[in-house]
Amino acid sequence: MPELPDLEVFAANLEKRFKNKTLEKLDVQVSKKLNVPEKELKDALEGHELKQVLREGKTLQLHFGGGNVLGLHLMLHGELSLIEKDDDVKFKIIEFQFRGDNRFALTDFQKQATPTLNPEVSEVPDALSEEFSFAYFQDLLSRKKIKIKQLLMDQKLVRGIGNTYADEILWHAKISPFSVSKAIPTKEVKELYHSIGKVLRDEIIALTKAISDSFNAEVKDFLVIHNPSLKKSPNGYEILIDKNGARKTYYTEEQSLFE
Numbered sequence: 001m002p003e004l005p006d007l008e009v010f011a012a013n014l015e016k017r018f019k020n021k022t023l024e025k026l027d028v029q030v031s032k033k034l035n036v037p038e039k040e041l042k043d044a045l046e047g048h049e050l051k052q053v054l055r056e057g058k059t060l061q062l063h064f065g066g067g068n069v070l071g072l073h074l075m076l077h078g079e080l081s082l083i084e085k086d087d088d089v090k091f092k093i094i095e096f097q098f099r100g101d102n103r104f105a106l107t108d109f110q111k112q113a114t115p116t117l118n119p120e121v122s123e124v125p126d127a128l129s130e131e132f133s134f135a136y137f138q139d140l141l142s143r144k145k146i147k148i149k150q151l152l153m154d155q156k157l158v159r160g161i162g163n164t165y166a167d168e169i170l171w172h173a174k175i176s177p178f179s180v181s182k183a184i185p186t187k188e189v190k191e192l193y194h195s196i197g198k199v200l201r202d203e204i205i206a207l208t209k210a211i212s213d214s215f216n217a218e219v220k221d222f223l224v225i226h227n228p229s230l231k232k233s234p235n236g237y238e239i240l241i242d243k244n245g246a247r248k249t250y251y252t253e254e255q256s257l258f259e
Helices: 004-018 038-045 134-142 148-153 163-173 186-210
Strands: 023-028 050-056 059-064 069-073 079-083 092-098 102-107 114-117 240-244 247-251
Touching: 004 050, 004 059, 004 079, 004 102, 004 186, 023 038, 038 114, 092 114, 134 148, 134 186, 148 163, 163 186, 163 247
Parallel strands: none
Antiparallel strands: 023 092, 050 059, 059 069, 069 114, 079 102, 092 102, 240 247
């Protein structure tokens, strides 16, 4: 599943490719995923230029002329697929056909990826937003008895961080993913808050260089902990793996446990 850094780069690349192009036609293949009738969606977007593409939490938001926004949540297996000429693109949820034969589609073999017209504005701070202040984060942790990794991944508490980058952030801060949130001392909370911003921003910079034109490729080369190809951390500690259902947590013994 793409997370915040991936989606940030996808948004920039999508905007670079399609900004100021007029959407001539929407081809909806899976209408049950829409939050409005298909006709309402088409009336709102067709004939308008794509003005901006932003990332909000784990979603992409396409801002069109006329004041309407289409949110795209890729879910677990969704992708944005560029369509060249007579490409046969499978598992389409919705296809965007822009003037000049410029096309891309939201695809998902599980049919879970979701387009939402004018999504509600979330009051939960994004992990890279100004609203996600240290004061907010410190207060949040002080009230929660849940494990810190669970807290970081909870989109109702902070938006944008998923399984992969929760592991990367916690290793960078040297805090065990199994630590109880409210038990983490203030000094370590500050380190963790700093690590969130640094890890995510550094990854965005690295991915921007690696996938300068793509809006569906996920590159894992820059991951130092949540990476199945690695056996040891950059500091030489064995990378341990904890399995909880289909989800895996990667960590090392150099991360302090607070209970």
